[in-house]
Amino acid sequence: INAIAVMTSGGDSPGMNPAIRSVTRAALNQGVRVFGINRGYSGLIIGDIFELKSRNVTNIVQRGGTILKSDRCEAFKDPVVRHQAAEILKEHGIGGLIVIGGDGSLTGAHLLFHETGIPVIGLPGTIDNDIYGTDDTIGFDTALNTALEAIDKIRDTAISHERIFLVEVMGRNSGHIASQVGVACGAEMIIVPEIDFTLETLSFTLANQRAEGRGSSGIIVVAEGPRPGLTYRLARQLEIDGQTAGVCILGHIQRGGQPTGHDRVLASCLGAAAVTYLLAGETDIMVGIKNSKITAIPLLDIMEQKKPLNPELVQLAQLLHK
Numbered sequence: 334i335n336a337i338a339v340m341t342s343g344g345d346s347p348g349m350n351p352a353i354r355s356v357t358r359a360a361l362n363q364g365v366r367v368f369g370i371n372r373g374y375s376g377l378i379i380g381d382i383f384e385l386k387s388r389n390v391t392n393i394v395q396r397g398g399t400i401l402k403s404d405r406c407e408a409f410k411d412p413v414v415r416h417q418a419a420e421i422l423k424e425h426g427i428g429g430l431i432v433i434g435g436d437g438s439l440t441g442a443h444l445l446f447h448e449t450g451i452p453v454i455g456l457p458g459t460i461d462n463d464i465y466g467t468d469d470t471i472g473f474d475t476a477l478n479t480a481l482e483a484i485d486k487i488r489d490t491a492i493s494h495e496r497i498f499l500v501e502v503m504g505r506n507s508g509h510i511a512s513q514v515g516v517a518c519g520a521e522m523i524i525v526p527e528i529d530f531t532l533e534t535l536s537f538t539l540a541n542q543r544a545e546g547r548g549s550s551g552i553i554v555v556a557e558g559p560r561p562g563l564t565y566r567l568a569r570q571l572e573i574d575g576q577t578a579g580v581c582i583l584g585h586i587q588r589g590g591q592p593t594g595h596d597r598v599l600a601s602c603l604g605a606a607a608v609t610y611l612l613a614g615e616t617d618i619m620v621g622i623k624n625s626k627i628t629a630i631p632l633l634d635i636m637e638q639k640k641p642l643n644p645e646l647v648q649l650a651q652l653l654h655k
């Protein structure tokens with residue numbers, strides 16, 4: 334392989350820039366040319382590709398977002414489009430592609446390899462931490478800390494006004510962000526899609542907390558989950574129960590900002606490892622981290638398996654409030 338390409342795809346995450354920097358410099362150091370693809374698969378299919386030199390990645394290790402921009406590309410779900418994409422890569426002399434993104438983006442990479450033979454390596458880039466086979470995804474730690482900073486402030490008001498606040502965090506259909514944020518902010522309750530929950534459970538738990546002399550103020554962390562509007566429905570339920578509840582949807586604030594030290598180190602290690610694997614002839618894998626060790630996981634496993642939530646974290650949050 335004389336040249337490789339790198340792209341960021343799907344929702345941006347803090348740490349994508351240090352990953353791009355690491356991929357670029359690791360490849361250049363081994364005499365391999367590097368191309369950046371703008372806007373993920375959307376840029377690839379229109380040939381929005383440019384050569385990355387070392388100076389292009391100067392001063393980006395501390396920056397949030399992605400210098401390559403990102404997109405969710407519906408067109409790439411079409412196999413004909415994937416074949417066109419492979420031709421574009423070949424025209425540029427690109428012998429392998431590194432995709433930094435979430436599970437949808439990694440699925441695209443897997444299909445591209447299987448249908449066209451273009452070697453691909455994935456890197457887990459998402460704040461959601463919902464990718465099977467890796468303990469950690471690039472951006473999760475920063476999102477966790479961003480959410481915590483916001484919730485610590487909300488708690489000041491919750492205490493001063495003796496109010497409950499329902500704080501909704503991102504995570505798509507998973508509760509990884511919610512469960513860790515919940516434990517770290519000392520939430521009174523954590524609501525995640527992986528654990529059965531009803532409005533009655535909420536009423537019951539809070540009524541118990543009130544009976545014990547607690548629960549007039551506090552934070553309930555709610556994962557956005559697959560039920561749109563859930564957080565507002567919970568607030569209505571609390572009102573029915575005679576408790577005023579504020580709602581705060583943290584939203585995209587969780588995706589931005591300077592990557593934490595943890596995310597910068599993770600991104601740097603995984604980026605360089607991705608290049609090593611690609612140049613060693615590996616393909617169709619994601620490079621992740623398991624028990625502090627860099628590991629390669631088949632992309633197929635990522636598509637087929639769901640990363641389990643640690644239910645102990647949710648129980649722990651409740652236990653710590655007894």
Ligand code: F6P
Nearest residue numbers: 344435459460461503504505588
């Ligand atoms: O996957 C990252 C994520 O931020 C999810 O947590 C969230 O559900 C989704 O992306 C939001 O996507 P968009 O920015 O396209 O609205």
